[in-house]
Structures are given as structure tokens and as C-alpha cells.
Amino acid sequence: MSGLAGIHYFDQRPVAEDDLQRMIASLHHRGPDRSAIWHCGPTGLAHCMLWTTPESLHETLPLVDSGGQLAITADARLDNRTELISALNLIDQPPQTLSDSQLILAAYAKWGDACPAKLIGDFAFVIWDGRRRQLICARDFFGVKPLYYYYGPGIFTFASEIKALLTLPEVPRRLNEARVADYLMERLEEIDKTSTFYQEIYRFPPGQTLVIEGSHCRWQTHFRLDPGAEIRCRSDEEYTAAFLEVFSEAVRCRLRSAYPMASMLSGGLDSSAIVGLARQMVPANGQGRLHTLSAISNEGVHCLETTHTRAVLNQGHVEAHTIRPDQLSQYTAELDETLHHCDDLFDHLIWHVPLSMYLLARRYHLRAVLDGIDGDMVASLSTTHHINYLIRAGRWPTAVREAMGLQTYGYSARNLLYYNSLSHLSPYIPAVLKQIRRKFSSERDLFQEAIAGTIINPDFARNVNVTSRLQQLYENFDTTHCSTLTEATARFFKAPRLTVGIERYGRIAAQQGVEPRHPLLDTRLVQFCLALPWSQKINRGHTKIILRRAMAGRLPESVCWRTGKEHLGPDFFEAWLQLKRDFINEIMAGQLNRISAYVDISAVRAAYRRCLQANQWTEDGFPVWQAVTLTYWLSRHKL
Structure with a gap:
């Protein structure tokens, strides 16, 4: 993980060094190990470094090529380094001396603005090409690495976080009220991949490249999934072996680290599968034991997730770290810091469980953390979606069999068949x-x-x-x-849903100085799973069937073949709001009317009274917290 920022003026005025220094200073938490700036006339780049990979220890950014015409700033981890080194004819150089940013710059020198299509991994980078007088910006397909920008009169400026953009006087600080409505509706967070809480400040769209030449810009897509690709094997065993090979590589390449590696472990199949593979790979890499980070229930509280987490931990070969809701009080300073420095209001709504694990990572000096995002989409299907397509294809016996199998998850087979029979007529209306x-x-x-x-x-x-x-x-x-x-x-x-989830994880991890890594979002693995027959994803009610088969014998059977989920989120949310009770009371008593144009104040006060009467926040605390955080955020950001 790193922080990057930069400025490009269209009117050719020179970039001021002080502006770049202010931008990068605001991103210090993203890169405390080294920072630097570069500027030449109307263009300036800045970077702050968090050392994670072995190559990053010797990396200097911004990087300028030997001819002085190409300059790059980047937040990147490339996973196809071997292939790139060969294709770029860099085989005479020791790989450990080649940084990822060097490879990107060499790729641009060879392939021009088509180079992002050659890269596999997580990246956001900006290159200044002095020969062509153009700026090239790119972001990875899923948007793992953040990038924000403002494109206004005479200026294009970019950064890893919005707070860096707001240090510039040219960038307006105007509230995007439509995004406030999205926050209050919550589900509208997923409306797009570009909007922010500020007018004219945007998230750079994932999977896109922007080329700016003069005052003109050109967008192009550098990666697309291929829905027409198919994988055909002769047996379930062959499918499972092929999947395991690709999945193992997705985990292996994300273990590239100069420091101890960690992984979230929730007891769910996805994170457990990653731990099941990584705990064998990490010692083989000479990195000691894999560290695991788990949010668990309080003592004496039965929780299925905690039971499954402990089952995986009992298999050994890990250094386990856990956090309970009643331990959040030990992290009050860090939690308050995150609340105060939040750029995006949505981070207040689901941060409690993943943030708790990132707090553990920070306490134990763990810089890179694996997680299980998003096995529900990659290794499975929308739980009932395939029934609709089976009915469309006239495969009624198979549709009935699958509907019956899904009763394990609490579905009604009769309702599944009835409503999917109706919905499959929609395309013909x-x-x-x-x-x-x-x-x-x-x-x-x-x-x-x-x-x-x-x-x-x-x-x-x-x-x-x-x-x-x-x-x-x-x-x-x-x-x-x-x-x-x-x-x-x-x-x-x-769809934007996956992107906004990834971005939330990234923002709250960055506040703790942690780099999140997502093995299940390796584009090679995603394309492989997309090309699988549906019967290798869900079968007789078992979702993620190919992942279950691959992990059989590697995980406890109770975890490998589990159905259903429990969520610890409400317990951590309750604990956090109890800790912030004075903060909530203060805003409810004297500041709430500031948001009356946006919020139904009477509804909020009614929910607040119910919380006080019940002395708990689980049921009605969510709308209260929405209103309180909106009030605080608007005040803190002077909006």
C-alpha cells in the first residue's frame, strides 16, 4: 500500500512544490516509510511508501526513467512479474532488484497506453510522458487500489484519498447532496462506481485508463471478463484439481512480503480456505507462521462463527490473534482516530468487524492482510439465480432438484419454482x-x-x-x-456492489497502515470460475461446491460443508455505540437540528428514546448512528 498524488496544469503554469508537499503530508498514514515528490513544469507527482513487498524496500517513487522523459507514481502489486520480466526482455537483471513500478514504466515504454491490459494484480498509477506531453492514469479491474480525481478549469489533480485533493485551493469543497441521500437510503451506495460526497470530485472508475493530452481526455477499458469462455473437464475431480491450481496461485502471489503475513479468519468457508492454503505456504517461504485475525464472540456467548473459527485454529500452524466486542474499549483511541479522519460517510456503517481485525493487525505490526472477499460471487452463484436459467432452458427436473436442495438454506422449494417461473417470462415482455x-x-x-x-x-x-x-x-x-x-x-x-465493498475495506485498512489483499479477486481465478459450468458452483443446495471439494481434507468437515451464516456485526456495533454513548448524547442534545433538511428528526429522536429505554442499540441504534455521524461529518468537513 502507498499513497500517491499529483497535479497537472493545462495552462502550463509550474506546479508549486508546497502544493505537492501538502497533498502527500495528508496521506502519511498510507506510507510512513518514505515520501518524495517530483515536478517538472506543469506536472508534479508525489508518493509516500509503505514497505510490504521485498522489492518495495529498495523502491524509489516517483520514478523517472534514464532518459528523463517518463515519470511514474504508483500504488501497485503485480502478480505476473515473471511473465512481464520475460516479455520486457529484462531477464538479465535480478528479479529482486526490479520494483513493480519499474515494470509498469517498462511496460508503458513498450506498449504505450495499452500497457494496463498486460498487468495482473492490484494497481493505481499515473505516468507523465514528456515526449508525447500526455498523462496516463489507470486503475485495476476491481478497484482494489484507490484513486480519486478532480478535473476542473485549467487543472487535473489526483490522489489516493479525497483529503489530499482538498488541500489544493483550486479544488472546490461543495457537498454532493445526492450522495447524502444515498447514505440515508444506504443501499444506494451501490448506485455507481464514481460518485463521492463532493461535487466534482470522483472515484476513478475501475478497469479504465485515462489519457490526457493537452486539454483533451480519452477513456478506454483495459480489461473485460469473457462470459463466452468455457472450461470443460471430464470429471468433478479434474475440475477440482484445475480450480485448486488457480486458487493456490492466487493465494501464493499475495504472500509476497518482506514482513510477516496475516489473514482474516471468520470461520466462513472463504477466509478458512485461504488460511488452509496460506498456512502451508508461508513457512515454506521462510516467513515463519501465518498470523490470523479473528473477531469472535464474548466469553459464554454461543456463536457458530466463533465455533468454526476455533475449529480451523485447532488445526494449528498459525499465530492466532482474536478480538471480542468487550475488548473494543482497549482500542478507543484508534477507533476515535478513524472516526475523525473518515473521508467517506459509508465507512461508519459496517466498519466495526473488519476494522476490529485491522486494529489487531496494527497492534501486532502486520502490514499486509489477506481476506475472503468475495467468495460469494467468485466461487458460487447468486444462491437461487441458476433456477431461473434452468427453467428458461426447459430443464425442469434439474430445477426441481436444485430447489429441493436449497431447502437446507431455509428456502421454500415451492416458492423458488413459482417465482422463478414467473420471472423467466420477463425478457419476453x-x-x-x-x-x-x-x-x-x-x-x-x-x-x-x-x-x-x-x-x-x-x-x-x-x-x-x-x-x-x-x-x-x-x-x-x-x-x-x-x-x-x-x-x-x-x-x-x-455492478458497483463489489467495488464499493472493496473500497470500504481499503479505506479503513489504510487508516491502520494495513494493505488488504484479496486472493478470491485474482482476475485469473475470477475468469476461471466464470467459465465453469454452473454445476461446479452450486449443486443440490451446496453453494461454492468446487471450493468445498478442493478444501476437503484441508479444513475441518464442519467448516468445509457448513450451511448458513451468523454475523457478529450487531455485537460489535452494540459495543461500539455503548462506548460512544456520551458522543451520541452530545450530538442528539444540541446539534441534530443542523441536518433537519436531510433527515426526519422526529424519527431519529423516537429511535433514540427507544435505545435509551431498552439500554441497548442493536435494534434502533442504526438510524441514530446514521444521523449522528452525518451531523459530525458535515461539521468536521465544514460542509
């Missing part, structure tokens, strides 16, 4: 008929349905047209016109 139906639907009913259960001020919701925003959200997941299940799955990968 002409668009004009759907428009007529929407036209004659009551606008008032649609609006009331949209805001039900939220604390959003109805007048504010109308002003930002939340029903239209919800319609846009639903269109992100509309697969009714996808002809195959693989095509529908690929569409899910393109």
Missing part, C-alpha cells in the same frame, strides 16, 4: 409494456415504498429524486435480457 405499467403505477406509492424504514426527510428525498436513483440501482442488477447464466454472472461482477 416488450419494453413498451413495462413503461406503460410504470407510468400508471402510483408515483406516491413508489415514493413511499422507496423511503419506508429510512430516516430521510421526505422533501429532501423528492428533491434528489430517490425513486429515479433506485431505478438506476435496480438496472445495475437487471439480468432479464442476459441469454446465459454466465452472462448474468459477468454482469454482477460489473
